[in-house]
Amino acid sequence: MNLLRSYRIKLLLWMIVLFFTETLRAEDGYQLWLRYNEISQPELLSHYREHITQIVIQESSPTFQAVQEELRKGLSGLLGEEIPVASSVSQDGAVVVGTLEQSSIVRKLAGASELESVGADGFIIRSLRWDNRTVTVIAANQPKGALYGAFHFLRLIQTQQSLDKLSIQQKPRIQKRLLNHWDNLNGSVERGYAGRSIWKWNELPERIDARYKDYARANASIGINGAVLNNVNSQAAILTKEYIEKAAVIANVLRPYGIQIYFSIKFTSPMEIGGLPTADPLNPSVRQWWKEKAKEIYQQIPDFGGYLVKAYSEGQPGPQNYGRSHADGANMLAEALEPYGGTVSWRSFVYDISIDPDRAKCAYLEFVPLDGDFASNVFIQNKNGPIDFQPREPFNPLFGAMPKTALMIEFQITQEYTGQAKHLVYLAPLWKEVLDSDTYAYGPGTLVADIVDGTADKHAISGIAGVSGIGSDRNWSGHHFSQANWYAFGRLAWDTSLSSEQIAEEWTRMTWSNDPKVVNLIKKMMMGSWEACVDYMTPMGLHHIMAAGHHYGPQPDYVNRRRIDWGSTYYHRADANGIGFDRSETGSNAVSQYHQPLCRIWNSPKTCPEKYLLWFHHLPWDYPLESGSTLWERLKFHYQKGVDYVILMQKEWDSLQGKIDPERFEHVQNRLNMQKENALLWRDVCLKYFGRFAEKEEKREP
Numbered sequence: 132m133n134l135l136r137s138y139r140i141k142l143l144l145w146m147i148v149l150f151f152t153e154t155l156r157a158e159d160g161y162q163l164w165l166r167y168n169e170i171s172q173p174e175l176l177s178h179y180r181e182h183i184t185q186i187v188i189q190e191s192s193p194t195f196q197a198v199q200e201e202l203r204k205g206l207s208g209l210l211g212e213e214i215p216v217a218s219s220v221s222q223d224g225a226v227v228v229g230t231l232e233q234s235s236i237v238r239k240l241a242g243a244s245e246l247e248s249v250g251a252d253g254f255i256i257r258s259l260r261w262d263n264r265t266v267t268v269i270a271a272n273q274p275k276g277a278l279y280g281a282f283h284f285l286r287l288i289q290t291q292q293s294l295d296k297l298s299i300q301q302k303p304r305i306q307k308r309l310l311n312h313w314d315n316l317n318g319s320v321e322r323g324y325a326g327r328s329i330w331k332w333n334e335l336p337e338r339i340d341a342r343y344k345d346y347a348r349a350n351a352s353i354g355i356n357g358a359v360l361n362n363v364n365s366q367a368a369i370l371t372k373e374y375i376e377k378a379a380v381i382a383n384v385l386r387p388y389g390i391q392i393y394f395s396i397k398f399t400s401p402m403e404i405g406g407l408p409t410a411d412p413l414n415p416s417v418r419q420w421w422k423e424k425a426k427e428i429y430q431q432i433p434d435f436g437g438y439l440v441k442a443y444s445e446g447q448p449g450p451q452n453y454g455r456s457h458a459d460g461a462n463m464l465a466e467a468l469e470p471y472g473g474t475v476s477w478r479s480f481v482y483d484i485s486i487d488p489d490r491a492k493c494a495y496l497e498f499v500p501l502d503g504d505f506a507s508n509v510f511i512q513n514k515n516g517p518i519d520f521q522p523r524e525p526f527n528p529l530f531g532a533m534p535k536t537a538l539m540i541e542f543q544i545t546q547e548y549t550g551q552a553k554h555l556v557y558l559a560p561l562w563k564e565v566l567d568s569d570t571y572a573y574g575p576g577t578l579v580a581d582i583v584d585g586t587a588d589k590h591a592i593s594g595i596a597g598v599s600g601i602g603s604d605r606n607w608s609g610h611h612f613s614q615a616n617w618y619a620f621g622r623l624a625w626d627t628s629l630s631s632e633q634i635a636e637e638w639t640r641m642t643w644s645n646d647p648k649v650v651n652l653i654k655k656m657m658m659g660s661w662e663a664c665v666d667y668m669t670p671m672g673l674h675h676i677m678a679a680g681h682h683y684g685p686q687p688d689y690v691n692r693r694r695i696d697w698g699s700t701y702y703h704r705a706d707a708n709g710i711g712f713d714r715s716e717t718g719s720n721a722v723s724q725y726h727q728p729l730c731r732i733w734n735s736p737k738t739c740p741e742k743y744l745l746w747f748h749h750l751p752w753d754y755p756l757e758s759g760s761t762l763w764e765r766l767k768f769h770y771q772k773g774v775d776y777v778i779l780m781q782k783e784w785d786s787l788q789g790k791i792d793p794e795r796f797e798h799v800q801n802r803l804n805m806q807k808e809n810a811l812l813w814r815d816v817c818l819k820y821f822g823r824f825a826e827k828e829e830k831r832e833p
């Protein structure tokens with residue numbers, strides 16, 4: 132009897148442990164936005180069960196295997212019952228997925244002319260009646276289009292939209308939608324805040340980590356179609372036989388998901404691993420070395436995407452080491468990749484202070500004269516702003532200034548300057564502000580987005596890159612909310628016209644809950660979080676006053692004697708007379724790098740928007756603003772406003788207790804607390820430091 136009782140107790144305890152382990156595992160953030168939990172509202176569930184009774188696929192390529200696997204997993208999970216896969220329609224509620232070329236059913240359901248307009252990556256989703264049955268068709272020209280369509284269909288259900296009368300047609304505006312990993316070959320990640328690199332080079336090519344596939348699924352679900360595997364501060368080793376073999380294994384896992392791999396290369400590779408005495412891009416042996424290297428890569432990775440290059444910047448070598456130009460360097464690589472369809476993304480992140488004492492002007496001065504000199508498979512990859520992923524910057528003036536060159540935009544998903552993985556900062560509004568900025572390159576209405584997608588200047592290639600924040604942490608991104616930035620980057624890369632709010636809502640529904648209270652509150656928190664970060668870190672156009680090196684927290688008094696433009700005082704220029712960097716025509720004249728009327732508007736402190744005021748102007752502390760306050764009062768107001776927002780987010784999050792699973796709830800609660808501490812520090816340190824100048828006069832009074 133006793134034995135039986137103790138056996139029962141053990142069994143019960145074991146079941147409890149199992150239950151909790153499963154619950155915890157289910158809600159540790161690993162699944163990202165692909166959670167596929169069963170829908171709890173009975174009415175909705177029956178709506179979906181009515182519309183989805185079988186998955187009909189007639190194709191068996193690796194991409195279609197991925198489509199089938201995802202739809203089966205997703206639909207069965209969401210509907211709480213196994214959805215069978217078939218090769219023909221046998222009942223109402225069939226979901227047919229296929230390409231025009233391979234699927235006889237798709238050929239009957241979707242016309243060639245209809246599909247023509249969606250291109251290689253696009254898809255259509257339609258509700259139809261066919262053969263007396265209700266059918267949903269997901270049709271595309273290519274398997275990858277069908278994969279994107281399948282993920283979109285899942286998203287409709289995850290966000291609880293009706294499946295009645297679907298009539299959707301989508302295609303991406305930008306061709307290359309890339310993640311740039313700043314992952315080093317030793318497993319560390321530059322500016323990574325989510326653990327180590329997910330690429331386990333020491334295990335490859337023998338062992339294939341299960342995460343590679345989940346990484347591919349997540350990216351494909353938001354349309355990302357390329358990954359630069361290694362850091363732009365590159366090592367020549369990535370081009371050795373050993374690493375090419377390892378990378379080929381990663382490429383094999385990502386390929387079915389429509390993702391190509393790319394390498395960041397080191398310009399001196401021919402010397403470091405090729406035994407040549409020079410890396411001069413005009414030297415015939417060097418050119419031949421790059422051609423042979425391309426051949427070697429494509430033999431192993433036939434769909435290899437190309438190279439990303441950081442040249443002659445922050446210690447990386449470049450063509451300038453040999454007296455050559457950016458164009459000489461980029462074109463040499465482009466020539467080697469061209470026979471295979473590869474591209475070169477040559478970064479414009481250069482700031483040789485000998486070119487101009489204002490760092491913000493350097494890239495423009497170096498690159499604009501080269502417009503027209505680059506090969507047609509070269510992108511110039513520009514960061515979103517002219518300095519370096521600051522919480523807020525005006526758009527990079529290279530957009531609109533190099534019409535003969537394909538320009539890729541580079542955003543930073545990893546939050547180097549925006550609180551790292553400790554702060555809840557939703558970056559879509561920042562990226563939207565940039566993409567929606569009017570460059571006035573051809574009069575009003577030429578947005579940065581139009582230049583990036585190639586339409587403004589009629590380029591055959593277009594691209595967008597996001598510096599990945601992904602790491603080995605179980606939740607991939609460090610902060611659960613940093614996942615939203617990965618998601619938002621992909622969604623915007625697919626469609627730059629989506630609103631930040633729509634993306635936040637989708638992500639919240641898929642990641643947290645469809646409960647209206649949760650959705651509305653989380654969306655609200657997210658939507659104001661970037662502006663709050665700007666407020667408590669660098670309001671009114673201030674920039675780069677972060678702590679030296681790690682860039683977390685404030686250090687406005689930082690002076691770097693070796694490189695003045697690495698110190699904070701270089702940027703804020705606070706003194707007894709005022710604060711801000713004078714980039715007006717009486718200062719560095721960086722405003723002149725923008726088209727009219729922007730140049731004129733930003734040139735005067737009277738018309739310059741408050742958000743860019745101290746970016747373009749050095750103004751007295753008592754400068755009267757339109758709001759009626761002085762500059763110093765307004766600065767104090769912004770710092771306080773930023774802090775208040777974080778405190779508000781804490782309250783809002785706390786009110787969600789019980790509506791969010793405990794593990795993720797606590798994780799976010801703890802991080803919000805860290806964020807509040809850090810926001811307070813920013814406010815106090817900056818106001819104390821600036822106050823020493825601003826309140827000098829007041830203090831002198833008896």
Ligand code: GCV
Nearest residue numbers: 313321322363364441480519
């Ligand atoms: C990869 C900033 C970062 C560096 C980064 C560099 C770049 O300076 O702090 O870590 O290096 O940008 O974009 O190349």
